[in-house]
Amino acid sequence: MLICSPLEQFAIVPLIPIWIGNLYLSFTNSSFFMLLAISLALLFFHMVTVNGGHIVPNAWQSVVEMIYEFVLNLVNEQISGNSTKQRFFPIIFVIFTFLLFCNCIGMIPYSFTVTSHFIVTFALSLSIFIGITIVGFQTHGLHFFSFLLPQGVPLPLAPFLVLLELISYCFRALSLGIRLFANMMAGHSLVKILSGFAWTMLSMGGIMYIASLAPFLIVFALTGLELGVAVLQAYVFTILLCIYLNDAINLH
Numbered sequence: 239m240l241i242c243s244p245l246e247q248f249a250i251v252p253l254i255p256i257w258i259g260n261l262y263l264s265f266t267n268s269s270f271f272m273l274l275a276i277s278l279a280l281l282f283f284h285m286v287t288v289n290g291g292h293i294v295p296n297a298w299q300s301v302v303e304m305i306y307e308f309v310l311n312l313v314n315e316q317i318s319g320n321s322t323k324q325r326f327f328p329i330i331f332v333i334f335t336f337l338l339f340c341n342c343i344g345m346i347p348y349s350f351t352v353t354s355h356f357i358v359t360f361a362l363s364l365s366i367f368i369g370i371t372i373v374g375f376q377t378h379g380l381h382f383f384s385f386l387l388p389q390g391v392p393l394p395l396a397p398f399l400v401l402l403e404l405i406s407y408c409f410r411a412l413s414l415g416i417r418l419f420a421n422m423m424a425g426h427s428l429v430k431i432l433s434g435f436a437w438t439m440l441s442m443g444g445i446m447y448i449a450s451l452a453p454f455l456i457v458f459a460l461t462g463l464e465l466g467v468a469v470l471q472a473y474v475f476t477i478l479l480c481i482y483l484n485d486a487i488n489l490h
Contacts, residue, residue, distance in 0.1 A: 330480065
C-alpha cells in the first residue's frame with residue numbers, strides 16, 4: 239500500500255522551466271498560486287466595484303466593504319498620527335488581501351498553500367521590514383537610531399542594550415515570516431495526517447469502518463479550525479505590520 243507523506247503537499251513543482259544562462263528561474267506551482275491569488279483578488283474587487291457599487295450593497299459588495307472597513311479600522315487603531323497613517327493604508331490593505339486569498343485558496347483540496355513556505359513569508363516580511371526602516375529614516379533621519387537606547391539607561395549598560403535592541407529589531411523580519419509559515423504548515427500537516435489515518439481505517443473495513451467516523455469528524459472540525467486560522471494569520475501579520483510601522487513613525 240502506498241503511504242503518502244504529509245509533507246508532499248508542500249513540494250515545489252516546476253511548471254515552466256526557464257533558464258537564463260546558468261540561472262534557473264522556473265515558473266512553479268507556488269508562482270502559479272500566487273498569481274492566481276492576485277488575479278482572483280483583482281477580479282473580485284473589480285466585479286464588485288466596476289459600476290461604483292450599489293446604494294444597497296449585495297452580499298459580495300458587503301464582503302468587500304467589510305474587508306475595507308476592517309483594515310481601515312486596524313490602521314486607525316494601531317498607527318498614531320492623523321497626518322501620515324492614511325498614506326500607508328493602500329499597501330496594508332493589499333498585503334492583508336493577498337495573504338487572505340493565499341491562505342483561503344490553500345484550503346481547497348489539491349491546491350497549494352503559498353504561505354506554508356518560509357521563503358515566501360520571509361521574502362514578504364523582509365521587504366516589509368526594509369520598507370519600514372526606510373520610512374523610519376525618512377521621518378526622523380539619524381534620530382531614528384534613538385530607539386536603540388531608551389532614556390534613563392545607565393551608561394555602562396548602554397553598549398549591551400544597544401546590541402540587544404538591534405538584534406531584537408532585526409529579528410522582527412524573521413519572526414514575522416516564521417509565525418505565518420509555521421502556523422500554516424503545521425495546520426495543513428495535521429489535517430493531512432488525520433485524513434490519512436481516517437482513510438486507512440476506512441479501507442480496513444469491519445469495525446474499523448465504524449471507528450473511522452471519529453477521525454473523519456475530527457478532520458472536519460480541524461478543517462473549519464484551519465479556515466479560521468487562515469483568516470486569523472492574515473490578521474496577525476497585518477496587525478504586527480501596523481505595530482512595527484507605528485513604532486517607526488512615532489518613536490517612544
